Amino acid sequence: MADNKTYTAALLIIGNEILSGRTTDANVPYIAGRLNALGIRLSEVRVVPDVEAEIVDALNALRARYTYVFTTGGIGPTHDDITADCVAKAFGVALVEDAEARRRLEERYAETGIELNEARLRMARAPVGAVLIDNPVSAAPGFQIENVFVMAGVPKIMQAMFESLRERLVGGDPLISRSIASRLPEGMIAQGLGEIQARHQGVDIGSYPSYSSAGFGVAVVLRHTDRAVLNAAARDVIALIRDMGGEPAEQEM
Amino acid sequence: MADNKTYTAALLIIGNEILSGRTTDANVPYIAGRLNALGIRLSEVRVVPDVEAEIVDALNALRARYTYVFTTGGIGPTHDDITADCVAKAFGVALVEDAEARRRLEERYAETGIELNEARLRMARAPVGAVLIDNPVSAAPGFQIENVFVMAGVPKIMQAMFESLRERLVGGDPLISRSIASRLPEGMIAQGLGEIQARHQGVDIGSYPSYSSAGFGVAVVLRHTDRAVLNAAARDVIALIRDMGGEPAEQEM
Structure with missing residues (x-):
């Protein structure tokens, strides 16, 4: 389908x-x-x-x-x-x-x-x-x-x-997701993430902050039906987190 | 108010x-x-x-x-x-x-x-x-x-x-709630509960079944702004449960 x-x-x-x-x-x-x-x-x-x-x-x-x-x-x-x-x-x-x-x-x-x-x-x-x-x-x-x-x-x-x-139920191609977490505050990656979204417009990119006793955290969730398209955007997110001094960690979805 | x-x-x-x-x-x-x-x-x-x-x-x-x-x-x-x-x-x-x-x-x-x-x-x-x-x-x-x-x-x-x-925020009179549980199956009290609802039309009466390893259960939740009106309907629910051979138990809300 x-x-x-x-x-x-x-x-x-x-x-x-x-x-x-x-x-x-x-x-x-x-x-x-x-x-x-x-x-x-x-x-x-x-x-x-x-x-x-x-x-x-x-x-x-x-x-x-x-x-x-x-x-x-x-x-x-x-x-x-x-x-x-x-x-x-x-x-x-x-x-x-x-x-x-x-x-x-x-x-x-x-x-x-x-x-x-x-x-x-x-x-x-x-x-x-x-x-x-x-x-x-x-x-x-x-x-x-x-x-x-x-x-x-x-x-x-x-x-x-x-x-x-x-x-x-009849459906289409399932959405594939990746979630990339780091311990950076959300505001530090926000601008770069907006630029990544602009370059990969078909990919649904969400940013979900968290606050815990361990400090700041943010999970970036990417969703698309095509794995190659998804992975290209995810590579950019991983590079952004590294550029900002963070440690990107892939999360189970 | x-x-x-x-x-x-x-x-x-x-x-x-x-x-x-x-x-x-x-x-x-x-x-x-x-x-x-x-x-x-x-x-x-x-x-x-x-x-x-x-x-x-x-x-x-x-x-x-x-x-x-x-x-x-x-x-x-x-x-x-x-x-x-x-x-x-x-x-x-x-x-x-x-x-x-x-x-x-x-x-x-x-x-x-x-x-x-x-x-x-x-x-x-x-x-x-x-x-x-x-x-x-x-x-x-x-x-x-x-x-x-x-x-x-x-x-x-x-x-x-x-x-x-x-x-x-400006509000009205708060709703008061009572929840009366029993281990009867919901279908056993359903007819009587409908009659109680008909007699106490202003009271919001909900019936919430549960299934657990302990067997059947049902919680009847009553809500109204006036405690006397609420209690009159609750008395009828308690009597119904007893009539059906159940043990009514008041739950914390």
């Missing part, structure tokens, strides 16, 4: 618990990393509350703009799990009980002796036209409709769902 | 490093918690890349919609630090060297023997009409323009900046 198209994605996190500060999101790094490997760039993340109008508006804005949209959260059995309703509304289709989803819940609950009550049956609903996403952890499936993939928020379940849907 | 106005906030995270998965955001829980205490609700978070048009568009959307907007990231000395430029552009004003910001950098760098080069002087720029935000950690200030507060992304510096700006 060596075309020049850029494949993009957005993540919509449906989560009062993130906005209240109760829970720290753990899904962004996982999804970002997996998408990178597939040649898809995570281009935006939004966190919205469990409010229908907010979810519908954000979903419609994001799905029009990016190749793929992933959502996390709000697909459980309780009254505050309204993601499926909102996705159906955003697409203007009905939300119905999916026979296969119901079969999976019945099977799992029969095995474990849990009652398939009315609340749990909410997890068998999907918008008309959706395709299920397997959930090997707790059975209740996610679903895909057009370019939108609806997943659970619990990281272990989200990860299992992502692995079961990833073959549906 | 016992008015009925709702004070809201959005956080705009400017960060390729978050979208690439390299760095996990650590600022949302801090900002959410501090805003809660001030009676301001964090209502949306967006993460956008270091791209001018994306930052300007997101900033203009958010500042029109929420009482306050906070930004983190992109205010250092390197070529990829473009937040100040974008904020000036969003407000349609010039970005200029701020004399007081320059004085603070000169003073700090004179103390530490660091050269105030051209790249570092970028950190003295602010939009016309902005008010500085103190940075007791590394001197280079943030700034406020109208309802937008521009802060560093490094958590230690962001936190120091937030503490120095918080007296400028």
Whole structure:
């Protein structure tokens, strides 16, 4: 897939618990990393509350703009799990009980002796036209409709769902990254780094300072799809750090 | 400030490093918690890349919609630090060297023997009409323009900046929270919880399942500004858990 198209994605996190500060999101790094490997760039993340109008508006804005949209959260059995309703509304289709989803819940609950009550049956609903996403952890499936993939928020379940849907994703050339660290203060390499960026315009060059008891530090991260192009820019960064009296150290990405 | 106005906030995270998965955001829980205490609700978070048009568009959307907007990231000395430029552009004003910001950098760098080069002087720029935000950690200030507060992304510096700006924020009654956990599966309390939500419509009731080696668990989090109203709903949740054979346990928030 060596075309020049850029494949993009957005993540919509449906989560009062993130906005209240109760829970720290753990899904962004996982999804970002997996998408990178597939040649898809995570281009935006939004966190919205469990409010229908907010979810519908954000979903419609994001799905029009990016190749793929992933959502996390709000697909459980309780009254505050309204993601499926909102996705159906955003697409203007009905939300119905999916026979296969119901079969999976019945099977799992029969095995474990849990009652398939009315609340749990909410997890068998999907918008008309959706395709299920397997959930090997707790059975209740996610679903895909057009370019939108609806997943659970619990990281272990989200990860299992992502692995079961990833073959549906088409991406481009993966971005390759190098990270070159030194113990120089960021302001010392800033001018030279700007000149390197100007000479290597296609390379995404980021500069990330750190402060610790060991003193100043800065990591320069370079990203490009072509290793030769990436390495040419990285050589310049290494030379700059040496010129400024620093010791360049390649970091694991 | 016992008015009925709702004070809201959005956080705009400017960060390729978050979208690439390299760095996990650590600022949302801090900002959410501090805003809660001030009676301001964090209502949306967006993460956008270091791209001018994306930052300007997101900033203009958010500042029109929420009482306050906070930004983190992109205010250092390197070529990829473009937040100040974008904020000036969003407000349609010039970005200029701020004399007081320059004085603070000169003073700090004179103390530490660091050269105030051209790249570092970028950190003295602010939009016309902005008010500085103190940075007791590394001197280079943030700034406020109208309802937008521009802060560093490094958590230690962001936190120091937030503490120095918080007296400028006006909020309402803080939300009070209670969290009641049990080892019941979420699907067992889901129906009863929906009925409790229907009876206590003003209370924000969230249900957060967990799965661990200890088995199922669910935390029910209730939030309201009035303790008596909150406690009435919490009593119903505790009774529900007991009715279902569970042991309700109050969690620290």
